[in-house]
Amino acid sequence: MNTETQQNLQVRSDNEDKATTRPQSAQNVRWFRPAVDVLERAEGLVLLFDLPGVEPKQIEVQTEESRLTVKGVRTDGERGWHRVLTMPPAYNLAGIEAKAENGVLVLTVPKHEAARPRRIEVR
């Protein structure tokens, strides 16, 4: 894998980094990996996560450097969803907006201003 590819968004299996990224706090919760869709717009990305059974206020979206973590424990308290995505540097993780409906979490991740397409007028 070359360096350039690594900088692109990696949608990874949790199996790879189970030891370091599995949430430790919630006890006796079995964690599952939610399905995700990634769509791209000029302004940034739209990420859709299937998180059925989780109350919207129980969904945690965390960012740390280039890592985006989504997790949520279901209302039964026994099962949870957990997934980590590594985002390319062009995206501004501090500007993420989230909403949830019918068990689907929708995240919009803006691009950094400098990374957005810009039309330069020719005079």
Next chain:
Amino acid sequence: MLVPWFDVDAAFAEMNNLSKQMDALLGNRGLDGRHGLRSFDLQTNEALTETEEAWSWSVDLPGVRKDSVSVTVENGQLIVRAKHEGNPHIEGATPRYLERRAYEVSRDFALPDTVDAEGISAAYEHGVLTVRLPKRERPKPRQIEIQVRS
């Protein structure tokens, strides 16, 4: 730049392989009636729990609107139908990586006589349909007298 935008790693290739095997096994129809293995964790998809008073059956239907879910009790059967209409159109968006897909769920259960069919109720919340099936005592066997006609 001609670099693949997404790096689908070996773990994913393995998942896809598993998915294909399941497809072959189930005749292109996942355990849950969807096309293929949609969720990699089948056990999260449906759950049946029991208390003293009732059974509770639930199924994950992420992305399905409430008005696309129907629960019917008819002729001693519990009939569940749900349809995922696909994602709402997002203006100017190009799909880059898709795991979620449109699906339908179709279930017909024969209700045992220990279920109080009149008392069945259903709720849909956070993408999960839960059907509550209250128990009732099994009707006692009834002896039918045989009339002898002479």
